[in-house]
Amino acid sequence: MVSKLKLKIKDAIASRSNTARSIFSIFVLRGGNILIQLLIIPLSIKYVSSSSFGLWLTVSSMIAWLNIMDIGLSAGLRNKLTEAITLKDKDLAKSYVSTTYALLSFMALGGLLVCTLLIFFLDWRTILTIPKDLSYGSFEGLLCIVAISFFISFLLKPISGVAYATHKPETEYFILFISNLINILLIWGVSFVYPGEGY
Template sequence: MTLDVSKERTRNYLQQIKGAVVYKAVAMLASFLAIPLMIRYLGQEQFGVWSTLLTVMSWIVFFDLGVGNGLRNKVAEALARNDRKEAADYIASGYSLIGLIALALWVLVTGVSFFVPWQTVFNTQGIPEATLRLTVQIAVFFIVLNFWIGLISALLGAVQKTAMAALGQLISNVLALLFVFVLTKTTDTAISYLALAYGLSLVTANIVLSFWFFYQQNCDLRPTPSLDKTHIKPLLSIGLKFFTIQLAVLVIFSTDKMLITQLFGPEYVTQYDVVFKLFSVITFAHTLISMPLWSAYTDAYHRGDMAWIKRMLHKQLIIFIGVIISVIVVGFLARPLIAIWIGREIDVSYPLIIAIGLFVLVSAWNNIYAMFVNGIGDIKIQLYTAVIAMFLNVPLSIIFVKYLGLGLSGIVMATIVSLSLAAVALPIQVNRIMRLGVKVVSA
């Protein structure tokens, strides 16, 4: 029976990758086509503001207190024990809790938006204060709504259907491309219109996925209003650890664009964003290979199938060699590719390209081990390294830029140094668990 389960887990893992490859490829193509359209529609400065705004607004997602990731683990554990009733109870409590948090966040952030000097925040005088405020309010509404209905991604991961989450991204990106194209043909430059188009594309995708999951596949898991303490407490217990890690990641990555905006100006965010977008081909490819393993590791671990886990970790290290080669190739071709894709008006430096290439390598390496520890819920080491990295990133960025003169690439190098702590600690932790060959944490 264990061998059959192991084979089925591997078969499903490969199936999810195949499906995700197709969906991600189309989603990435749509995203790449949308970038030059948005830059031409808004101009470099307004696009830099838009990119920074999305980064700041993404902070809202982290206020789920890690419930999404906790829900993913708890539902996966319950399903590994064939206890669908418990899975349904966790889903009901998770949706109810996040719904209340989302409502509170929408009221709070929308109210505060009237008192924030947005032109100062985004370091721009090119967009009227009222327009910036309206844009923020539109973005907040849709992001908070998606904050709630976006829990479907965690559930798709829990049932090891990550390809469907990739389908959701495809739907969102294609809709965004269509909406932006329509805007370029029918309206004058208006960042608030872009916020509306982005929000509609985002929530539509998750509504489609939710309907498929709850009404076509898993009617017995459909959420009902419930705040059961016996399920809220475990969700928050592991969720708060994930939340702290997410908060650290938020500071590390989101503040990079804010630092660039303040130290160099919003137009430099466009350079940074374009190079990151180019290397995202590699990041997306590696993510679609590794992400299905999160809940697969949960399932294997709680069934005691350590042999399967060891095989998968070994294969991920082999795949990492391909990531290294891909980064080198993209690095050499980056400038001509950007010239073809965006145009020659975007001039990026080789130090920035090299720095972002190194960042992709460190992130992919960490991701190999993070998927396993996330899956089994043993995330203390990851928590500690993330918190330390959070406190290191901003001062290191300032030192690298102002005192070492590394320019824009200094921001990325500071992130790399911060992430290097996990790059050393996580492999040591995973190897220790593999040597023990038994569970070292409780479910």
């Protein structure tokens, strides 16, 4: 009886310690993400003209709207994976993850194909105001990069569902922090190799 009570107390302390560590990690990583986003803006404006930066903001806002449409697969995976983990059924958990990724891969490839066709067959000059200092070919290249990045992030979204199901929510923020850090380092590196247009 006493040993069971000691074990329960030990588990409760370990659980609280894990929770506190997760909360602290999320707080630090969110702060880091905000700081990086604040640093990316002046660095980007310094690299491209302000009109090109405005176009970049428009395109990235459109992608953010699309990013909201998750179709519920990540949330569904999180819920079903939590059930499988609770039942200690590893095979069922693996099948949920593999099925979700198979569906998302199929959707991402189909979406990328549709986007590629739209990018090269629509006249974007009638849809968006493209700055005169940006060639139409460069703009199509920009759209291709944005489409590819969107579908890569679409495929990586279920990682957050898996992280929450396994009680590791800080993983999602860590991945976001690393991707933002890579973005700012790439922009900073490219600005040295290819000097931008400035203000």
